[in-house]
Structure formats: structure tokens, C-alpha cells
Amino acid sequence: MQSFAAFFRENYSLVLGVADRRLSSRQDAEEVAADAFRLAWENHQAGGELSVPWLYVTVRNLVGNEYRRRDRRKALSEKVADELRLNSSRDEPLYSDVHDALDRLAPPYREILIVTYWDQLTSHEAAGVLGLSSVAVRARLMRARRMLRAALAEPVDLPASSDVPDSPHVIGDEELTHG
Amino acid sequence: MGDTLDRRLREADPSSIRRTDPLSVRALNELKHYEATESARAPAARTSQPRHVGRMPVITGLAAASLMIVVALFVTFVRPDAAVASTPPLLALTPVQTGAGELLEILRMARLDGPDAASSIRAQSWDLSTSIAEDGSIEYSEIEPQWSETTFASDGSVRVKRVAAEPFPGQEAKGLPTAGTVLADDTYSSQEWAFPAESGPPTDPAKVAAYLAEFSGNPSLTAGDALREISGIISNYLLSRDQEAALIGYLRTLPALTVAGETTDRLGRVGIAFRATDRSPGEFEDLLIISPVLGQIIASETIYVGPQRAETASPAVISYTAWER
Numbered sequence: 001m002q003s004f005a006a007f008f009r010e011n012y013s014l015v016l017g018v019a020d021r022r023l024s025s026r027q028d029a030e031e032v033a034a035d036a037f038r039l040a041w042e043n044h045q046a047g048g049e050l051s052v053p054w055l056y057v058t059v060r061n062l063v064g065n066e067y068r069r070r071d072r073r074k075a076l077s078e079k080v081a082d083e084l085r086l087n088s089s090r091d092e093p094l095y096s097d098v099h100d101a102l103d104r105l106a107p108p109y110r111e112i113l114i115v116t117y118w119d120q121l122t123s124h125e126a127a128g129v130l131g132l133s134s135v136a137v138r139a140r141l142m143r144a145r146r147m148l149r150a151a152l153a154e155p156v157d158l159p160a161s162s163d164v165p166d167s168p169h170v171i172g173d174e175e176l177t178h179g
Numbered sequence: 180m181g182d183t184l185d186r187r188l189r190e191a192d193p194s195s196i197r198r199t200d201p202l203s204v205r206a207l208n209e210l211k212h213y214e215a216t217e218s219a220r221a222p223a224a225r226t227s228q229p230r231h232v233g234r235m236p237v238i239t240g241l242a243a244a245s246l247m248i249v250v251a252l253f254v255t256f257v258r259p260d261a262a263v264a265s266t267p268p269l270l271a272l273t274p275v276q277t278g279a280g281e282l283l284e285i286l287r288m289a290r291l292d293g294p295d296a297a298s299s300i301r302a303q304s305w306d307l308s309t310s311i312a313e314d315g316s317i318e319y320s321e322i323e324p325q326w327s328e329t330t331f332a333s334d335g336s337v338r339v340k341r342v343a344a345e346p347f348p349g350q351e352a353k354g355l356p357t358a359g360t361v362l363a364d365d366t367y368s369s370q371e372w373a374f375p376a377e378s379g380p381p382t383d384p385a386k387v388a389a390y391l392a393e394f395s396g397n398p399s400l401t402a403g404d405a406l407r408e409i410s411g412i413i414s415n416y417l418l419s420r421d422q423e424a425a426l427i428g429y430l431r432t433l434p435a436l437t438v439a440g441e442t443t444d445r446l447g448r449v450g451i452a453f454r455a456t457d458r459s460p461g462e463f464e465d466l467l468i469i470s471p472v473l474g475q476i477i478a479s480e481t482i483y484v485g486p487q488r489a490e491t492a493s494p495a496v497i498s499y500t501a502w503e504r
Contacts, residue, residue, distance in 0.1 A: 005214040012206045017196035024193070030205055041213065095191035117188045120198040124396030133404070134395040135374075135411025142373040146365055149184055 007050045008037055014052070015059050018119050022063045032062045053128030056121065101151035106172035109144035116141055147172045266495040267305060267347040269482070270466075272440030272452060279438045282451060283431040283469075287384075290424040290474030296417045297504070300329040303344055303446065304414075306481075306498030325362060331376075331417055335369025347445075374415040382421035384428030391429075402435035403458025403465040410467065410479035410500060423476065427469065444468055444478040446501045461485060464494075475504045 015036050019029035036059045044050055102110050112130075115121045121129065123137045130137065202210065275282070305324040324344040331337055341363045343356040356362065369375070381390055392398045395408050409426055412418070418426075430436055430453065439454035450468035458465060462485040468478040478501040484494045 003217055005210060005217055008206075008210050008213055009202065012202055012210075013196060013200040014198045016203075016206075017194050017198060017200075020196050021192070021194035029196075030203075033206070034209060037209065037213075095187070098187055098191035099193075113188065117185070118192045118194070122396055127395075133407035133411045134397070135408055135415060138373045139411070139415060142367065142371065143363075143365075145184060146367070146371070148188070152184075 002050055004041060004044050004050065007040070007044075011052060011055060012037070014120065015055065018056065018059045019063055021114075021118055023066055028066060032059060032066060035062050051128065052121070052125045056115075056119070056125070056129050097152060098148075101148055101154075104151050104154075105144065105147055108140065109147050109172045112137065112140045112144045113148060143172070264307070264492075264495075265350045266307075266492065266497065267445070267499060268349070269494060269496060270442045270444065270452070270480070272442050274440050275438050275451065277438070279436050279453060280431050282438060283427055283453075286451070286469050286471065286474040287424045287427040287431070288474070289472070290420055290427055293420055293473040293475060295420050298331065298417070300327075300414060300417065301503040302327050302414060302500050303503070304498070304500040305347065329415070335372070335375075336366055337369075337372045338364070338366045340364045376416065379416045379418065380412060380422050380426055382419070382425050384425045384431075387425055387429035388432065401457040402433040402455035403463065405430075405433060406436075406453075406455050406465040406467045406479060407458070407481070409476070413476055413479075413502060414500060424474070427474065427476070430467075439466060441471075442468065444501055445499060446478075446503065448477055450477050456484075463497075470504070473504075475502075477502055477504055 012033060015033045016029050019032040019036075020026055023029055023032065036055060039058055040050065040055055043054070048054075102113065105113070112126065115126050115129065116123075123134045123141075126132075127134045127137045132140070303324060303326050324347055325341050326344045327339065327341045329337060329339050340361070343358050343360040343362055345358045346352045346355060378394075380387060380394075388400075391400055391405055391408055394412075395404065397404060400408070409430075412426070413423075416422075433455070435455055435457040437454050439452040442450055442452045444450050448470060449472075450470055452466050452468045455465045456463075462483065464482045464484055466478075466480040466482070467476060468480075469475065470477045478499065480499040481497050482494050483497050487493045
């Protein structure tokens, strides 16, 4: 059985990166990481299994809590949209097209790209988080890559979808499916 | 373009923190406390916590206890006006007296005598697609049943066409694409296709366990895990009869696999359903259905059997695939 210390050592930077990526604050990310491992410790002491999927979902829950805390403190005019991509202060114009393209993907495809390429979860770990088989993760990732490539090639100022007036074209929304 | 896309995607990461980064000073201090506590192995260690620097934790104990439930169960649906998500009817099962081992051997032999691989994979499928909401909960969205055809060209490219199928009995059709609507029609180059033929399963049943462990990245596959991986393999690989027979032979080695019964699948075919309940006991059951005539694997399903919730009936089919063979 893996020791908690080994689990901590192996996964701290994963947790820190997941939080930092979404909170745009190293300090807040460190707080989230500390909370996440404290919860993992309590779970471990209670006989729970140490697993990356459990830890990952815990971090995402804590990030969600931080979003709500920030929302309560910010004035309406300063409210930052709850998007996976962080605020523009960190954005590099060089990659704004990638971020825009990601934003236009349907959530399952955007998510699989981010957890794979940015959060750096393995297929097996992503499968555990999403409740999918590893084959389904691979298949979804393959389709997501194809959709991202299409989104990068598409002009940004597309006409709104006829089914959803005044909404941006969401790529992949028509065929949410499994592997 | 594949390598360029990968590179650009990685470089567009808004965070500079990488999974393999060394631990910070703060992290090392926190780690020291956990190491000391583990080393002590004292009963008091159950309540010991690292000295928390900074804000108080933002998650309550009650919220923490609910996390595992959030991981496993439905939370939000994209169609919030539906009080309960509509799901396909359960398949009717008739008990079979023969045990799983004997049946699977009969089916394996039948498969070896059956037709070899076709040139395409055609299937009808449906599931609740999963994604992670911003608060970390798992979101499920209802989709319509889909018909798909995967065609393998001699140059290694693969064409995947998906078409909306008819809603299943009882499913609200409003908001879903009309049956026959082409949802996707993509051709993947041999470099893009994630399932090259050479990575397919072995023809020796004794080697399948190791293959699935490596293929899935999971050295501790449950029987339910194995059924789901096999379902994915059948959806993405043109299997020879030897390969498919090997998979069926491997199933005989799974003590947790039982015979659920004889059934008529969603395409009207008679099949023998095998069941696994060990992937997430009390929450999900996985089925694999094999034709008693040709020994071919014809369908797979996952059933939610957890606690009844406001949004979800129980038991409820949450995914199925039926291969036209």
C-alpha cells in the first residue's frame, strides 16, 4: 500500500497546477492544495483509498468553492465569468486563438483536452475522473483534437447557430457520445 | 499538424506549473508533517492535521463527505426541465441454468468457427455524456441514440460517420436532432487514428489479461472494467475471429463474471448476457451480450443501480452499444 507521504510527493504539483490554472493565483492555489491534501489525509485515515481521480475531483470542488467565494466578494461589474480559461492578465496574445478555439468546443471535448494536455492526467486517471473506460477517453481525445483543429481553422466571427440564437457556435455539441 | 497542434496546446497552458515540478518550500514543510505523523503511527495520528498557514479551509466536513457521492453519481443534467432523466428500458433477462465458464467456452468455440472480420464496424449506441462542471461535480447530458459506421481504408485511414437515430421508447424528442441527421463525418489519417490495428488484442486468451492491463493503464482491472474496455475495443478495432475468441476465452478467467441470462437485445437479436458488478459495487453493473449462434459479442450496457435520486431512476441504463454483426 502506498504511503500518504509518497502520494503527496507524487501528486502535489499536479494539484497545484490544476488549482493555479483555474484560479490565476499561486497563493490561492497553494491554499487549495493544502486543503485538498488535508481532506485526502482524513479520507486516508478513515480507510479511504488514495487515488488520483478522487484527489482531482476534490481539487475541482475546492476550486469551485473559491469561485463562489470570489463571486460573493466581487462587485457585479467586476465579476469574472466562470470559465476554465483564466483571466486576460495572464493570457499571452500568442495563444489567444487556442484559448478561443477551446472555448468554442462542447464541454466534454474541451475538458478532455485540458485534463490531458494541461492537467496532464493519464488516460487511466482521466477515465477514473469521468467514469469512462480508457478506450472511451482515447476516442474522445481523438475527436477533441480533430474538433480543436477545425476550430482553429474556423473564422471566429461565425453566425450564431440557428437552433440557439445569439449563441456562439459550439463545436461537437451535436454528437456528444462515448468511445 | 498533429505535432504542431500538440505543441501549441501545451504551450497555451495558462499555468507555468507542471506535474513533474519539484516541491516548493511550503509543500516540503507540509510533507514533513505527514511523514512524521505516518512514522509515529500513533492512534492520535487519526486526528492530526498539518498546521494550516493562511485562510481557513473553505470546505466543510459535510461537503467533504459528499465528494465521493459526487464522483460516482449524477448531479446535473443539461436539460433541467426534465424532473427525471429519461433512459432506455431495461432489457428483459431469462435465467439460464448453465454456468458462465461452460457457456463462454461454447461461445468461444462458436466464434472460432464463425466469420472473420468485416470491413467496417456499424453500431447503435446511446449514453449520458460526462463532463466536469466548474464546481468539480460530474455533469451528464442526455443525447439521442446514434448510429455509427467506422470504415477502415487500405491506406490506414479511418472514416467515422455518426447519424442521429430514433429516440428510444419514452425519450422526449424535443431538442434532439431529427433521426437521420448527420452528426459527424470525419476521416482520420493513420497518424490520427488512436487505435492502429497493430495495437489490437492478442489471439491467445492467456495473453489478454496482460494486454488489457497495459492497454488501459490499469494493472488491477475488475471484471466490469474489462467488459468496458472490451466494448471499446470492439467499437474501434476490426477484430479477427481469433482475436475475438481470445477475448471470450479471457472472460472465462474472471470469477466475478456471472450469467445474467438470455435476452433479446435492442436490435432484436437473441444473446447471452454476462454481468459484472465489481467495478463500482452498489452503483453500476456492466453487461456484455454474446450471440449464441456465432459467438460474436453483439452488445454492451452499463446500468446504474445506486440509490434512487430525484434526477435519476434506479435501476437505469446509462449507456449501451449494439454492434450490427
